[in-house]
Amino acid sequence: MSNEVDVFSGSKHESDAAEFETRGVTVFARKPGS
Amino acid sequence: MTASPGVAAVDREELRARIASKYRDVAINPELGFHFHTGAPLAAMLGYPAAVVASLPPGTVESFAGTGNPFLFGDLLPGETVVDIGCGAGFDTLIAAAQVGPSGRVLSVDMTPEMREKTAAGARDMGIAHVEVLAGFAEDLPVAAATADVVISNGVINLCPDKQAVFREMYRVLKPGGRIQVGDILVHREVPQSAKDDIELWSG
Numbered sequence: 001m002s003n004e005v006d007v008f009s010g011s012k013h014e015s016d017a018a019e020f021e022t023r024g025v026t027v028f029a030r031k032p033g034s
Numbered sequence: 035m036t037a038s039p040g041v042a043a044v045d046r047e048e049l050r051a052r053i054a055s056k057y058r059d060v061a062i063n064p065e066l067g068f069h070f071h072t073g074a075p076l077a078a079m080l081g082y083p084a085a086v087v088a089s090l091p092p093g094t095v096e097s098f099a100g101t102g103n104p105f106l107f108g109d110l111l112p113g114e115t116v117v118d119i120g121c122g123a124g125f126d127t128l129i130a131a132a133q134v135g136p137s138g139r140v141l142s143v144d145m146t147p148e149m150r151e152k153t154a155a156g157a158r159d160m161g162i163a164h165v166e167v168l169a170g171f172a173e174d175l176p177v178a179a180a181t182a183d184v185v186i187s188n189g190v191i192n193l194c195p196d197k198q199a200v201f202r203e204m205y206r207v208l209k210p211g212g213r214i215q216v217g218d219i220l221v222h223r224e225v226p227q228s229a230k231d232d233i234e235l236w237s238g
Contacts, residue, residue, distance in 0.1 A: 004220065005080060007101050012069040021222035024080065024189075026102035026215070033210020 001028040042195040042230040049236055050171075053193050054146045057099070061123055061148035064096040072099050077125070080217070081106060090128055094156040097123035097149075100188035102217015105129060113137040114183040117207050119172045119200070120144055120190030124153030124165075130186060131162045141177055143170045173199035177207045188217040193236065 007024030008017035016022070059066055064073065071079065073096045077087045080103040087095055104126055110116060110133040121127045121142035131140045142165055144150050150167045157165040170176040172187070172194050185204045194200050204214055229235055 001107055003102070003106055005102070007076075007079065007219070008070065011071050019223070020225055023220050023222070024101035024217065025220040026104065026106045026217045028107040029214045031205060031208040031210060031212045031214075 002026065042236075044195050044231060044233045044236060046195055049193075049195060049233055050145060052233065052236070057122065057146045058148045060099050061097050061146065061152050068099070070099060070101075072097065074098075076100070082129075086129060089132070090125065091156045091159045093152065093159075094123050094125055094128060097152060098125040099123075100125065100217050101192070101219050102188055104186040104188055104215040104217055105133070107215060109133045110138070110184055115181060116140045116184045116186060117175065117177055117182040118142040119175065119185060119187040119204070120193075121153050121167070122146075122149050122188075122190075124149075124156040124167075126186055126188050127153055127165055128156050128160060128162065130184075131157065131160075131165050134164070136164050138164060140165045141168060141181070142166065143168045143172070143175055143177070145169065145171050173203060175203045175207055179206050180209045182207050182212055183209060184213045184215060186215050189219070191216070191218045195236075 003026045004023040008014050074087055077098055110130055112135045114134045116130045118127045121144045127140050127142040142153050154167045168176045172190055173196055185208055191197055191200050
């Protein structure tokens with residue numbers, strides 16, 4: 001699972017972030033096993 | 035300098051020094067303003083509940099500089115052991131500590147002394163005794179194998195030139211069946227190798 005947010009919008013990094021379509025992301029994963 | 039696949043050709047020690055300097059400022063002088071958002075406005079943007087943010091010490095909140103929300107997919111469970119990689123000022127560490135409760139444990143690792151001190155101070159302010167603050171690097175965690183029910187991290191992996199090493203360490207410290215709940219940044223367009231190898235762009 002993952003979720004993305006335009007976390008650099010309005011910051012001084014906004015133009016760099018836009019160039020590379022940069023997003024803040026949260027991911028969830030599970031290690032195999034019990 | 036030639037990089038292995040997935041490893042940027044930057045001097046790791048110099049990069050760590052520059053990043054530590056930047057985040058020393060975030061810890062000590064959060065009012066300076068940075069190229070990235072910080073503090074309560076950032077937490078709101080990332081979906082942290084206002085009541086949770088209000089429960090934390092103001093000094094912890096003002097130095098928050100995450101890029102995601104490790105708790106977005108659900109709270110941690112009472113009694114769980116958590117490893118927070120690059121805990122910074124302790125924002126997520128203290129939330130995790132509240133969720134796992136005193137029967138749980140949070141091992142919080144950061145390379146920047148001022149950030150470690152801020153995390154420890156926040157835990158003291160909240161009367162939390164089940165947080166252990168440790169000096170270390172994401173690529174070489176001072177944590178035994180198969181320790182963690184959950185690994186959290188927030189805005190740290192992007193600052194590490196050897197990301198495969200970070201993921202190996204996450205996998206190593208997780209128990210079988212353990213979870214990774216990590217916030218970071220994602221680029222949808224390829225970053226040129228020349229940019230990856232430019233140390234100035236890493237610590238801006």
